[in-house]
Amino acid sequence: MTSTRIGKIRWTIIGLFVGAMVINYLARSVLGVAAPVILTEQSISNQQYGWITSAFQIGVMLQPLAGYFLDSVGLRIGFAICVVAWSLITMAHGFVNGWFGFAALRSLLGLAEGSAQPAGQKLVAEWFPARERGLAGGIYNIGASLGAVFAPPLVAFAVMMHSWRLAFIIAGAIGLLWALLWFFYYETPARHRRLSEGERDYILTGQEARLAARAEKPSFLELAKRRDFWGIALPRMLADPVWGMLSFWMPLYLARVRGFDLGQIALFAWLPFLAADLGCLFGPAVVTFLQRRNVDLIDARRWAFTLGALMMTSMAFVGLATNPYAAIALLCIGGFAHQTLSVTVITMASDLFRRNEVATVAGMAGLAGNLGVLVFTLFLGQMVDDVGYGPFFILLGVLDLLGAVLLWTLVRKPA
Template identity: 85%
Template sequence: MIRTIGRFRWTIISLFVGAMVINYLARSVLGVAAPVILTEQAISNVEYGWITGAFQLGVMLQPAAGYFLDSVGLRVGFTICVAIWSLVTMAHALVNGWFGFAALRALLGLAEGSAQPAGQKLVAEWFPSKERGAAGGIYNIGASFGAVFAPPLVAWAVMMHSWRLAFVIAGGIGLVWALLWYLHYDSPSRHRRLGSAERDYILSGQEARLAARKERPSILALARRRDLWGIALPRMLADPVWGMLSFWMPLYLARVRGFDLAQIAMFAWLPFLAADLGCMFGPAVVAFLQRRNVDLIDARRWAFTLGAAMMTGMAFVGLATNPYAAIALLCLGGFAHQTLSVTVITMASDLFAKNEVATAAGMAGMAGNLGVLIFSLLLGQMVDNVGYEPFFILLGILDLIGAVLLWTLVRKPA
């Protein structure tokens, strides 16, 4: 008799997509509202650079968030993290002045930094190796959708009340989701709705070398592993693109391309929609190559390299004379970024054991956010003097260097 394999694991990843939507909605509201806030609060580009930099400093503590999740578990640990970032998001409605924004952004980054480690731990625990890429792509769609929803939310909030209302709504949605997660999530070994056939299917498709170990993960031991640097350094070079799209693109469209808030709401979500397609394109490339007998790690490296090649189009954004051509190139950048970003993020679950994957993903995320921090501070300090064009050119070539590092440092498991 053939046992029917359930699909409850996909219900779990769908629930987590909601967290990613809320996570990136909460962090994107500031970027969309920036033209209004900076004018109202008399905040300069340099000060805005420090505000965005403070967020990256908070997110750079991802290793601590990952260690917390590996130690406490996803049900309780992630509930706490989502509740904290939701309350901090709502607190944005009460603040005035650039220093207050910077303090809240640091706290927000600290709490929101838990999302990617949580996602990688979820994928490692709930999916066989052949489905991890698709699962990672699906939950990362939430990141893009959160950024898609931010422009219309901010525009509506400004028309109805003020930009402060957008922060209250985004935070309130997060609190509701945290309660739903606590009530409905549990680990695969304990979840009452997971059937035995599906549980066996998940376990049989996972690598024995990645089984959870008795000892707790050691950050120092992970830092000595070549594989960690092989995924962390490419992320450090890749993530500034997402920082540009999330925090600086609305300002660029307003101050360089002459867009008003209505036009920003109309066009600023398009690169994130393209990014959604990239979330699925990267895993599709990996699956295509695996069907042609390419090793999993090599397939991921080729997908990253393809995304890096497409990212070179970003170098021409500042040179485009037509603003809609610039939007199209930003869309290509969003698509290319998520193609390669989802690929390298998922590699944490290919290379590290279940009880260390969140810590490893957090350490790689710290490197990625260090890249965004450096980029944001440089942009804030220099944009008034040199313009945006040199930064777009830099974004167009950094991922090619990342591809070389990925091929050089990551070793295929024996």
């Protein structure tokens, strides 16, 4: 049965969700791009900026609550509420002064924006058969990179037209418009009026019966006892600091170490995120390539993660590059490698857990990932003035190799 005959509403849904991810990462990336201007204007030190970014990570570490909320309320209403919340908080950034005010807003923003990955995994689990989940997950994660791609030109435009404050207002207003579109268009496959019976049957028959939802709500404690959960969570804890570095610290690194001005940052800082977009598609492509050669789905995902971890070693040489454009190129390889492995391990939640557990598990794994970012950024903020960025790039280059070992060791293939 061809995709044309069965319909393509599921791809329209994932396309709509890409918009949410673009807005989510645009909103969170504006601060990092504007940081060289904001820190100078507001007299904020590197250590205080580390506290600001850490406040965001503390908020986003509450992803398990967001996931449980979405599993309980559903995506249509629950995610609309989350998007409205993060949009209003983003707009509030345009009216704040001082590091403490920024830190307070970043913690609230992290709490609201932490809903995005659990929502994405729940959507993929509900709307796609097993054979398409990896591609669907890769497509919606492109939105994360695109949001970061759009942030540098948005900040440059806002500064030219008014100030950095305008960038936050614009990013928040876009989110409010998207929330209205989501609320009026989205429904579950069982209730969506435009979904044909053929496409509904195609989705349901392609999903594993063992992962069907149960009546009882998921228990945090029971999920935390499963090896599969830790096999996803620990590699994410080791992998996610790369994204924190690219989103929050790369513009400062380019400005203060490589001597880039705001115009050069707007010209070059989006390139690692464009490379990350390609990684979002490369990871699922590797999995599909291996499956066609009779490699089991779980093993195929583990091999894709391992390949990404090997490519990630390029990050260790960023600080050693004498040419700033060579450093940009290495950061691009790091962005590509990160999304190759990140999309792969994130998608595994929908391969291993039941439909009414996926958002909760994705939130719990997100807590681990953002804990990694929190610890990394706290050390970076406190030590960068003394030791420079070089040791941190080396650390980022090797952490995912350990993550690959844990993924192979802890995750069990379903019987």
